[in-house]
Amino acid sequence: MSEHKPTSSARSYELAHAEVAHQLPAGGWLDALRREALSRFTRQGFPTRRDEDWKYTSLRPLEQQRFVPSTGAAGEPDAQWLEGLKIENLDAIRLVFVDGFYVAGLSTADELPEGVTVQSLAAVLADEPERLKGQLGAVADQDMHRFAALNTAFVADGAWLHVPADVEVQKPVHLLFVTTADDTPRLVQPRVLVSAERHSRVTLIEHYADPEASTAFSNSVTEISTGEGARVEHYLLQEHGSARYHVGSVHVAQQADSEYVSHNINLGGALVRQDIHPRMLGEGANVVLNGLFLVGDGQHVDNHTRVDHAVPHTGSDEYYKGVLWGKGRAVFNGKVIIHRDAQKTDASQYNGNLLLSPMAEIDTKPELEIYADDVKAAHGATVGQLDEDAMFYLRSRGLDARTAREVLTFAFAGDVVSRMGLAPLRERLEAAIARRLPGGGLA
């Protein structure tokens, strides 16, 4: 396989791979998968702004820096800080990952319903790798999502969640990914695999948080398959430090009558790119995508969603909002593809943005591709400032201008939070959002 010329930055990841290869889990099918993925990534190279999907997001900061692939937890997180990342009043099964690797001592091993597996991926790969054969990499489209290939090349740990048919996992599964803040810019690549079989139900919280000083680059991949009539509610909560780089992709394959509900909450980061890509492969499947991004001065957050309606009688409802201030920059690209045979599709999409400063910038682009003729599809995007009538109304009731601004901003953002099912998570987020918004201090 020497016909391709890897780009220089892709080459550096290839070299980094060679350095850590001996430490990665090995085995027949896994080695082949890994090799194929690495070759795919180096062949395609790093995306550039000439790639349509990366038009508004430059990866130069990632190319200029040498990141060291993480091979284990580099340090022990501060206990008090970690405690603060618990979701208060939420009885959850909690798995904690430090620098991409599972730490049993920080996790809560719980009694699970019969047959349910919630386990570290490394443990499964070590003990019963055959369980993951044909699962790992099956849902992610690694041609479309290059960083998914990079993740596969380095795959070592993460979480494996398997819910057998007809089982409802009562407690949410909270996967907490933290990084160590030290002098090493670390490359962390967790992998989450979820298999919810026929008529099962599970709630997953994929939670990224870092100490403010963290300079890590995380490249996460989540693959979810929902069996017939299954329901997966997926919270993706990113509370990155302002110097963090994150690229993540979520891939979902849905069978008939299944539902995937996503809440993608991003509270900032130096450079964040999140892709969410559900594919409805069975009739009656439904997708709900909620999203909120808060982008502060000097930060860049890029959300790309792609919903594939591949068969008739499927539905999707997407609702994303962004709040930007300072020189914050954001991208929203919502692609909805209604394939040729997907009659009776009902798709709606909305992206609303609030710009609190004249220097903030959002590129929002709904992309509807409709190849069927009997469908309902609606989309809308707005970009605006705070409503002056509302500002004056609040001030005429004695609230000072700053408080009025905060209240209105919070109300704008909070409407996404109110769509989330888990009350304890809503409360945590409301507090986190109030802290993150400019001015802060509003509780």
Add this chain to the structure above:
Amino acid sequence: MLKIKGLKAKVENTPILKGLDLEIGTGEVHAIMGPNGSGKSTLGHVLAGRDGYEVTGGSVEYRGQDLLEMEPEVRAREGLFLAFQYPVEIPGVNNTYLLKAAVNAIRKHRGEAELDAVDFLQLIKQKMKIMDMDESFLSRGVNEGFSGGEKKRNEILQMLLMEPKLAVLDETDSGLDIDALKVVAEGVNALRGGDRSIILVTHYQRLLNYIKPDYVHVLSGGKIVKSGDHTLALELEEHGYDWLKQEAASA
């Protein structure tokens, strides 16, 4: 209470108020009537300090202070209240939150202790009874999905809680059916008395059947063109505004 002298104001470069004089004494109730486009609502907004209403001349003295120098929130805290003709819907901001923030902003300004949740709830329930409002209003967004009448009641509820020294009611009667009108009037009358002054801005006389003003003024072409007692309102009801315009033109 309020002394307006030669007030001139522009909205988007169009002069609306053209030398308005008006004096409101302590404890008095004044009605300001006038045809559409005469500047009634502009007066309310200028008094409350709305951006975009540019004062180009004259002065407004409120309780011995230069009102035009104050930020809108300071005017509110100093006891000036504007009941909006079109109350703003603010989804996501809880009605109770706003009411409590408003009351406490004023209390703080006066050097009084802020009310806690329990005391506030007790106070608001008592006031809601006067306005015949259901407690479900407390958990809704500010004016969100309220009917026209509900919005107006909510305005008067805010007024009852904020206990202003000078209340300006901008066409509070518009769009109300007779029952709602009575409730709104009852709310205003509950506040009437003592040192409190009230300005009722209205197009129609019917509100004045329930809230009897001490003085009635006619605003036309950006000026007060006629003043009198409550019988002036009845005259206007009978003859309309045209005779005044003619009178003003010939003067």
